[in-house]
Amino acid sequence: xxxxxxxxxxxxxxxxxxxxxxxxxxxxxxxxxxxxxxxxxxxxxxxxxxxxxxxxxxxxxxxxxxxxxxxxxxxxxxxxxxxxxxxxxxxxxxxxxxxxxxxxxxxxxxxxxxxxxxxxxxxxxxxxxxxxxxxxxxxxxxxxxxxxxxxxxxxxxxxxxxxxxxxxxxxxxxxxxxxxxxxxxxxxxxxxxxxxxxx
Amino acid sequence: xxxxxxxxxxxxxxxxxxxxxxxxxxxxxxxxxxxxxxxxxxxxxxxxxxxxxxxxxxxxxxxxxxxxxxxxxxxxxxxxxxxxxxxxxxxxxxxxxxxxxxxxxxxxxxxxxxxxxxxxxxxxxxxxxxxxxxxxxxxxxxxxxxxxxxxxxxxxxxxxxxxxxxxxxxxxxxxxxxxxxxxxxxxxxxxxxxxxxxxxxxxxxxxxxxxxxxxxxxxxxxxxxxxxxxxxxxxxxxx
Numbered sequence: 001x002x003x004x005x006x007x008x009x010x011x012x013x014x015x016x017x018x019x020x021x022x023x024x025x026x027x028x029x030x031x032x033x034x035x036x037x038x039x040x041x042x043x044x045x046x047x048x049x050x051x052x053x054x055x056x057x058x059x060x061x062x063x064x065x066x067x068x069x070x071x072x073x074x075x076x077x078x079x080x081x082x083x084x085x086x087x088x089x090x091x092x093x094x095x096x097x098x099x100x101x102x103x104x105x106x107x108x109x110x111x112x113x114x115x116x117x118x119x120x121x122x123x124x125x126x127x128x129x130x131x132x133x134x135x136x137x138x139x140x141x142x143x144x145x146x147x148x149x150x151x152x153x154x155x156x157x158x159x160x161x162x163x164x165x166x167x168x169x170x171x172x173x174x175x176x177x178x179x180x181x182x183x184x185x186x187x188x189x190x191x192x193x194x195x196x197x198x199x
Numbered sequence: 200x201x202x203x204x205x206x207x208x209x210x211x212x213x214x215x216x217x218x219x220x221x222x223x224x225x226x227x228x229x230x231x232x233x234x235x236x237x238x239x240x241x242x243x244x245x246x247x248x249x250x251x252x253x254x255x256x257x258x259x260x261x262x263x264x265x266x267x268x269x270x271x272x273x274x275x276x277x278x279x280x281x282x283x284x285x286x287x288x289x290x291x292x293x294x295x296x297x298x299x300x301x302x303x304x305x306x307x308x309x310x311x312x313x314x315x316x317x318x319x320x321x322x323x324x325x326x327x328x329x330x331x332x333x334x335x336x337x338x339x340x341x342x343x344x345x346x347x348x349x350x351x352x353x354x355x356x357x358x359x360x361x362x363x364x365x366x367x368x369x370x371x372x373x374x375x376x377x378x379x380x381x382x383x384x385x386x387x388x389x390x391x392x393x394x395x396x397x398x399x400x401x402x403x404x405x406x407x408x409x410x411x412x413x414x415x416x417x418x419x420x421x422x423x424x425x426x427x428x429x430x431x432x433x434x435x436x437x438x
Binding site: 111115118119121122123124125126127128129131133135147150151153154157158161164165 | 238240375383386400402403405406407408411413415420421422423424432
């Protein structure tokens with residue numbers, strides 16, 4: 001989460017005081033990412049040092065000091081908004097690693113391992129969905145945050161479902177004598193490097 | 200008290216080596232006012248479960264109770280009457296009759312149950328109005344969007360004194376906004392006292408439910424615990 005750019009975005013609406021910035025930051029992110037008050041002021045100092053914002057020269061440091069964005073700050077914000085975050089490398093996913101390791105541990109029912117994770121994820125999704133049940137009082141920013149979390153969790157459940165199906169097909173292949181097990185397509189990346197699972 | 204109860208329900212198709220066990224030892228209770236999702240992949244038996252819960256098909260073993268009455272002791276006509284009066288069905292492909300308007304589709308079950316056509320029509324229009332579809336009452340299904348069609352089919356399923364709503368992948372063909380609108384309608388019906396079962400493979404849809412049951416190869420393998428309050432997700436404010 002870029003506090004720096006969130007503060008620049010708030011100042012792009014017009015000059016604001018430090019305390020006001022903190023309150024608007026929390027309101028804008030639906031209070032899901034509350035901000036430490038110290039973080040606001042250190043970030044503001046850095047932004048001022050880098051020439052991205054300006055402050056009232058004569059005011060003391062603190063909640064009542066006013067800030068405004070500079071032209072350079074506006075350019076920085078615009079560039080940041082249009083630059084996609086780097087998603088090219090798969091994250092080191094603990095859940096994926098657990099399922100891969102479960103495949104190797106004798107006596108472990110991988111289907112049960114998958115189901116215990118699936119149940120937990122759906123329970124979390126039920127909690128997030130409850131947050132948007134009261135549509136009349138649903139803040140737009142907060143609804144977007146809740147949707148993002150639901151889609152993220154949903155993608156993990158879908159992966160578990162796909163893994164479950166793939167494991168069942170592999171089990172079925174093994175149960176038929178003489179059946180040819182499907183071979184991985186050539187050129188697929190080695191998972192060892194990505195997940196760090198010992199082979 | 201549970202409005203829908205399935206006790207040790209099993210369903211098999213065929214005989215001998217080709218016999219298929221579609222459902223095995225299913226137990227399910229759905230209270231009035233409660234939304235239960237049954238989540239599972241294709242072929243897990245969830246649609247069979249819904250047709251048996253809705254009295255469209257008989258179980259091979261076990262008992263289904265609706266409103267305290269055992270379906271095994273009901274005549275064919277008795278079950279048909281129960282379906283007309285108490286049970287609403289919603290399917291992925293809407294199943295609206297193409298030659299009837301939205302209002303006529305909604306009023307049809309009331310008319311089949313003996314209500315006067317004018318009164319049934321007024322009730323249907325009022326129901327569509329409550330669901331924000333008043334201006335679409337005179338439209339035919341092919342003049343409605345996918346989301347509107349499904350909302351009309353939900354209106355048809357809950358119109359009158361229906362107490363049980365059974366939905367099979369109700370938002371399967373819809374985008375996420377329309378899918379959410381459909382689940383809000385189902386939940387609103389539950390908050391008015393309807394007992395609802397939604398079968399789906401979709402976790403986002405299932406997450407609207409009070410309880411999620413997981414079905415695999417015809418067996419209920421797991422269910423969610425009672426969800427914690429949503430406040431537990433929100434980080435405490437930092438000073």
